[in-house]
Amino acid sequence: MAAPSTDRERQIREAGELLGTERHRSLAKGLFFGRLDHELAFPYPGLLPAEAEGFPALLEQIRTFLREEVDPVRIDREARVPDEVTSRLFDLGVMTMSIPREYGGLGLSQFAYCRIMQEIGAVDGSLAVLVNVHQGIGVRSLLLFGTPEQQADWLPRLVEGRVLSAFALTEPNAGSDAGGIETFAVPAPDGKHYVLNGRKQWITNGGIAGLLTVMAKVPGTQDERGRERITAFLVTPDMPGFQVVDRAMEKLGIRGTWTAKLAFHDLKVPAENIIGPPGKGLRVALTLLDYGRTTFGATCTGAALRCLRDSVAHCRTRRQFGKPLIEFDLVKKKLARMAAWSYAMESATGLTAGLIDRGAEEYMLETAMLKVFASEALWEILNDTIQLFGGRAYFTDLPYERMLRDARLNQIGEGANDVLRNFIALVGMRDVGLTLKDMVDGLKAPLTGLGRVADFARRHLPGQDTVQVPVRSWELGDLARLHGELIQEFGRAVEGQLIRKREGVLEAQYDLARIADAGTQLYLLTAVLARLDAMLAADAAPTPEGRRELRSGRYFAALAERSVRASLRELGDSLDQTTTAVADGL
Numbered sequence: 001m002a003a004p005s006t007d008r009e010r011q012i013r014e015a016g017e018l019l020g021t022e023r024h025r026s027l028a029k030g031l032f033f034g035r036l037d038h039e040l041a042f043p044y045p046g047l048l049p050a051e052a053e054g055f056p057a058l059l060e061q062i063r064t065f066l067r068e069e070v071d072p073v074r075i076d077r078e079a080r081v082p083d084e085v086t087s088r089l090f091d092l093g094v095m096t097m098s099i100p101r102e103y104g105g106l107g108l109s110q111f112a113y114c115r116i117m118q119e120i121g122a123v124d125g126s127l128a129v130l131v132n133v134h135q136g137i138g139v140r141s142l143l144l145f146g147t148p149e150q151q152a153d154w155l156p157r158l159v160e161g162r163v164l165s166a167f168a169l170t171e172p173n174a175g176s177d178a179g180g181i182e183t184f185a186v187p188a189p190d191g192k193h194y195v196l197n198g199r200k201q202w203i204t205n206g207g208i209a210g211l212l213t214v215m216a217k218v219p220g221t222q223d224e225r226g227r228e229r230i231t232a233f234l235v236t237p238d239m240p241g242f243q244v245v246d247r248a249m250e251k252l253g254i255r256g257t258w259t260a261k262l263a264f265h266d267l268k269v270p271a272e273n274i275i276g277p278p279g280k281g282l283r284v285a286l287t288l289l290d291y292g293r294t295t296f297g298a299t300c301t302g303a304a305l306r307c308l309r310d311s312v313a314h315c316r317t318r319r320q321f322g323k324p325l326i327e328f329d330l331v332k333k334k335l336a337r338m339a340a341w342s343y344a345m346e347s348a349t350g351l352t353a354g355l356i357d358r359g360a361e362e363y364m365l366e367t368a369m370l371k372v373f374a375s376e377a378l379w380e381i382l383n384d385t386i387q388l389f390g391g392r393a394y395f396t397d398l399p400y401e402r403m404l405r406d407a408r409l410n411q412i413g414e415g416a417n418d419v420l421r422n423f424i425a426l427v428g429m430r431d432v433g434l435t436l437k438d439m440v441d442g443l444k445a446p447l448t449g450l451g452r453v454a455d456f457a458r459r460h461l462p463g464q465d466t467v468q469v470p471v472r473s474w475e476l477g478d479l480a481r482l483h484g485e486l487i488q489e490f491g492r493a494v495e496g497q498l499i500r501k502r503e504g505v506l507e508a509q510y511d512l513a514r515i516a517d518a519g520t521q522l523y524l525l526t527a528v529l530a531r532l533d534a535m536l537a538a539d540a541a542p543t544p545e546g547r548r549e550l551r552s553g554r555y556f557a558a559l560a561e562r563s564v565r566a567s568l569r570e571l572g573d574s575l576d577q578t579t580t581a582v583a584d585g586l
């Protein structure tokens with residue numbers, strides 16, 4: 001039986017209040033409303049006109065360097081990136097790619113940056129993380145949040161001095177729950193300094209960086225949960241009180257990177273080293289991680305495409321039972337999924353980078369979706385690659401065991417995937433909750449609220465307001481219709497969850513994960529359609545490579561449809577209670 005309308009209104013109001021008040025438009029958020037803000041995805045982005053001419057030559061130089069001067073086996077065995085390799089990364093401009101030209105960097109767009117990271121990711125996981133931490137989340141704090149004075153002061157020094165940077169958030173008692181950090185920055189009596197005390201752990205480049213963005217709490221600045229607010233500080237290792245407890249902890253993969261434990265003992269940091277707004281350190285951290293997560297998409301794509309290429313070549317030549325492996329259906333199934341997922345992750349990396357380049361209002365959902373999908377897809381792809389290579393992949397003369405070890409971090413670092421799933425679902429649903437609240441308010445004030453109520457009603461009448469996916473090619477017409485239908489189904493499911501669960505939505509992790517997974521597939525499918533459409537629009541008679549892309553993209557759409565429908569069908573699954581009972585009884 002339907003809840004009485006006053007109850008329903010209260011439920012909707014409470015859900016809206018719980019989910020916050022700020023509203024920003026984004027491509028992924030639109031999906032949660034059951035709509036496609038297609039102008040954010042179509043036409044599919046690319047290099048900026050100013051960089052298009054010189055970029056192929058730069059990319060070729062980097063490829064040659066990776067092929068001829070990088071030895072991933074040595075990096076893994078010796079657990080260090082040789083100095084000459086780091087030095088060449090600076091020579092080539094890779095370590096200053098995102099720094100504007102006026103400060104001596106290459107000033108590349110995020111799209112171009114990701115294209116280069118894709119090449120690096122295909123060759124070596126350690127190099128990929130080294131560059132990502134330095135460019136993606138280290139120096140990026142200055143680029144995004146530095147005042148003009150801070151930028152003019154630091155950036156030329158970083159470029160000329162070939163200084164590595166790091167990002168220090170994680171602590172022994174604060175991993176996923178970044179708000180729980182226990183490093184404190186107490187304002188000094190002179191009013192010109194802060195005194196930092198605390199510990200940081202697992203900080204990539206932490207023991208070798210010349211500049212660190214460090215997150216610390218400033219006492220006396222409480223948030224709504226009564227916890228001190230976090231502020232970001234620029235710290236250099238020459239500041240008295242900076243201790244490297246362990247410069248390079250032994251670890252499973254990306255062994256060439258150096259992951260440090262640090263301690264701060266009455267470390268005096270000048271007040272002008274605050275980076276970003278005081279008390280907004282979490283916002284600074286989340287924004288930096290948006291960039292880092294886009295890079296994960298690029299590096300995972302590089303590794304996935306390499307697995308695909310190698311696996312196809314192997315399965316064509318390896319014969320068993322009198323024929324090449326590629327002739328067995330179960331081998332084909334693995335290869336086809338690899339092709340579809342690699343194409344989708346490459347497409348979503350480009351789309352997400354393009355959103356950043358065009359200065360979109362917000363892209364935190366998109367970067368989180370990309371990171372979750374790409375890191376999990378690569379894990380599966382590596383697993384399948386190892387299966388297809390059989391016993392020989394188990395040995396260290398082939399790269400796949402190393403790639404598997406390197407890839408494991410992707411699902412943990414820069415936001416553990418399940419934490420990101422929660423984040424995706426809750427942030428995505430928040431604005432829908434607020435709009436439902438508006439709708440209730442509209443019912444109470446019919447004259448001013450009529451527009452909002454009409455909007456709501458329109459979306460709920462069958463056949464009204466179908467979602468338009470503006471593909472230009474007739475070859476994509478059926479996929480565009482399917483995508484539109486799936487987006488509508490998803491929007492209705494999101495609304496249903498909010499109305500049914502009220503405040504309980506915050507804790508409903510089983511269903512939040514299903515919503516996040518369905519939304520993620522739809523974002524990926526948007527990217528695939530936009531990219532295929534651009535390819536077909538540019539070339540009415542695609543090359544064999546274009547045809548392969550079309551087949552991979554279409555197959556991704558079919559897999560995504562199944563995945564979205566399965567996630568939505570399983571909402572409220574009765575097995576969830578049993579799952580809880582089993583776990584609680586352990």
Ligand SMILES: Cc1cc2nc3c(=O)[nH]c(=O)nc-3n(C[C@H](O)[C@H](O)[C@H](O)COP(=O)(O)OP(=O)(O)OC[C@H]3O[C@@H](n4cnc5c(N)ncnc54)[C@H](O)[C@@H]3O)c2cc1C
Nearest residue numbers: 167168169170175176177202203204412413414415416418
């Ligand atoms: C090699 C390496 C390099 C790193 N480099 C850096 C760096 O440069 N700078 C930096 O600041 N940090 C760095 N980190 C830390 C990294 O960001 C953290 O490991 C990550 O944020 C997760 O925190 P945690 O490991 O403490 O896991 P925890 O927070 O303890 O979580 C463990 C698991 O618990 C589950 N879980 C936790 N919370 C939830 C929830 N709300 N809902 C559902 N499940 C949940 C998830 O399965 C999660 O994977 C690095 C880590 C590694 C391993």
